[in-house]
Amino acid sequence: MAGATQSLQSLWAATPKSESIVELLRLEGQILNMDRMQETTERLKRFSQTHLLVGAEKLSAQALTRFLNQINSLPLEELADMLAQTSSQKSRDLSVLTPPNVIRYDTASAADFRAAGEQMIRRGQVAAFTVAGGQGTRLGWRGPKGTYPATVVTGKPLFRVFAEQILASERRYSVRIPWFIMTSPQNDSDTRAFFADNNYFGRQKYEHVFIPQGVVPCTDADGNILMSAAGEIATNPDGHGGAIRALHNSGALKEMSARGITQVSYFQIDNPLVRAIDPIFLGAHVGAAGTSGEMSSKCVPKRNAAEKVGVLCNIPTAAGSRTTVIEYSDLPHAMAHQRDAAGELAFGAANIAVHVLSVEFAMRLAISGDTQLPWHRAHKKVPCFDAATGAHKQPDKPNAYKFECFIFDALPLARSSITLQTSRMEEFAPIKNAEGEDSPASSHRIQSDRNGAWLESVGVVIPRRTDGSVDAKIEIGPLAALEANDLRNRTAIKSIRRGEEFVM
Missing domain, CATH: 3.90.550.10 (Spore Coat Polysaccharide Biosynthesis Protein SpsA; Chain A)
Structure with a gap:
C-alpha cells in the first residue's frame, strides 16, 4: 500500500492535497481502485484540468466515485478542439x-x-x-x-x-x-x-x-x-x-x-x-x-x-x-x-x-x-x-x-x-412560450384551424370568425385520421356549432 501511495503521490505532485485523497480511499475501503485514480489524474494532467481535484479530499467515498465517473465520461479529448474551433470561427460572407x-x-x-x-x-x-x-x-x-x-x-x-x-x-x-x-x-x-x-x-x-x-x-x-x-x-x-x-x-x-x-x-x-x-x-x-x-x-x-x-x-x-x-x-x-x-x-x-x-x-x-x-x-x-x-x-x-x-x-x-x-x-403549431406566439393558445388555434379545414373538406359546415379562423375547439386524434382524406365516410355530422368543443 505504501508503495502505491508513494507512486500516486509522485504522479499527483501538481494536485493539491492528493495524499489526502489516497488516504480517504484507504480508510473507506478503497472503493475506487488505485489504477482508476491514477488514470483519471493523468488524464486531467494531459488536458490541464487538474484544478478539478482541488477539495476532492472533502468528498465522501460515494461522492468521489460519482465525481470520477463524471470526469471520465467527459469528452476532454474534444474539448481542446472545441475551444480552438469556436474561438477561431469567422463570420461567413x-x-x-x-x-x-x-x-x-x-x-x-x-x-x-x-x-x-x-x-x-x-x-x-x-x-x-x-x-x-x-x-x-x-x-x-x-x-x-x-x-x-x-x-x-x-x-x-x-x-x-x-x-x-x-x-x-x-x-x-x-x-x-x-x-x-x-x-x-x-x-x-x-x-x-x-x-x-x-x-x-x-x-x-x-x-x-x-x-x-x-x-x-x-x-x-x-x-x-x-x-x-x-x-x-x-x-x-x-x-x-x-x-x-x-x-x-x-x-x-x-x-x-x-x-x-x-x-x-x-x-x-x-x-x-x-x-x-x-x-x-x-x-x-x-x-x-x-x-x-x-x-x-x-x-x-x-x-x-x-x-x-x-x-x-x-x-x-x-x-x-x-x-x-x-x-x-x-x-x-x-x-x-x-x-x-x-x-x-x-x-x-x-x-x-x-x-x-x-x-x-x-x-x-x-x-x-x-x-x-x-x-x-x-x-x-x-x-x-x-x-x-x-x-x-x-x-x-x-x-x-x-x-x-x-x-x-x-x-x-x-x-x-x-x-x-x-x-x-x-x-407547424409549436409550443415554446407560455404566452404570445408559439404558445399553447396559438398552437390550439392552429390545431383547430387545421382540423376544421379537414372537416370542411368532407362537407362539414364549420363556424368561422371574421378573420377566417375557426370559431370552435376541434380535436381530431391520429387514430381517427392522419390526414384530411381519412375522414371520408368516417363522420356523420353535418355541422359544428359556434364555440362547440368537438373531438374525434
Missing part, C-alpha cells in the same frame, strides 16, 4: 447566399412520392426519432416537455400525440415502426416512467428506445472547466446536433442497420402537428430531382420578415451549392426583407426542424472526422463553485461558455439536399 430550391407539397409528383414512401414504410425501412430532452419550465410545467398537455380539448400530452401517430401508421401499413427518443440527464428517468405508466400508449414496449443526450462541460474564458458544486462539474446538453453522437454511442445506428432500417424521420417534441411518419416526405427524400437521399428538410413560409426562425438557403462551396440554415439573428436586415419577383420573401423558407436522414449518412457523420458537425459556443451566465474557497457564485453577467452543435449543420455535408415546403396550418 452571407452575401453569397441564394434562396433554396423548394419543392411544393402539392406538386404533380406527390402521388409518386407517396407511393415510394409507403413502400419504404411497409418494408420496415423507416424509424421515428424524436428530440425530447427539454423540460416544460418555460411553460410553467413540471416535468419533461413531452408530458405537456398539447391538444385542444382533451389535453393529450405530446408523447401521446406522436405515439398515436406512429400506432396509426403501423396499423395502416401492417408494420412495426421503432421509435427512438432522445432524452436528457434531467428528464430521462421521468420520461421512461411516463411511458411505462401509460402502458406505452398501446404500442409494444420493445419498439421504444430511450437514448440519453450527451453533455459537455462549461468553461471559463481560459478553457478551464467549471464546477457547479463540490464534486460536480458544470455541464450543458450538447445540442440537437448531439443526436447523431447519441445514436452512434448508444448503438442505435447499428440496431437500425441490423433491422433493415434505412431512413430516420427526425422531429422535435414541441410541435404537435408534426407528421411523424410522412410517406410523401420520405418519397421525396429518396426520389425527388436533386436529392442524394442523405438528408432532407421541411419548411413553411415565414410568418413575416421579422419572425425569429432560422431560414433554409443555398450556399456555394468548393463541391457546389449546398443547403444550409442561417439563424434569424445572423440574417442581415436587407436579406430578411428581400422580396422575389412574386412578392414573396426571398429568404422565407422557415426551418421547422423536421428532417429525414439516411442511416448510412448518420453513420458517416458519426465516425468520420471529416464530416463531424461543428461546435458553436455561447457566452452565458452559469452559476459555479470555487473549490479553493468553497464559495458558490451567482454571476450577474456572462462568465462561462456553453458548447453545442446543431443538426442542421449536417445539411451542407450531404451531397445534395432537398427542401419540401408544406403548409404552416397543416404542420
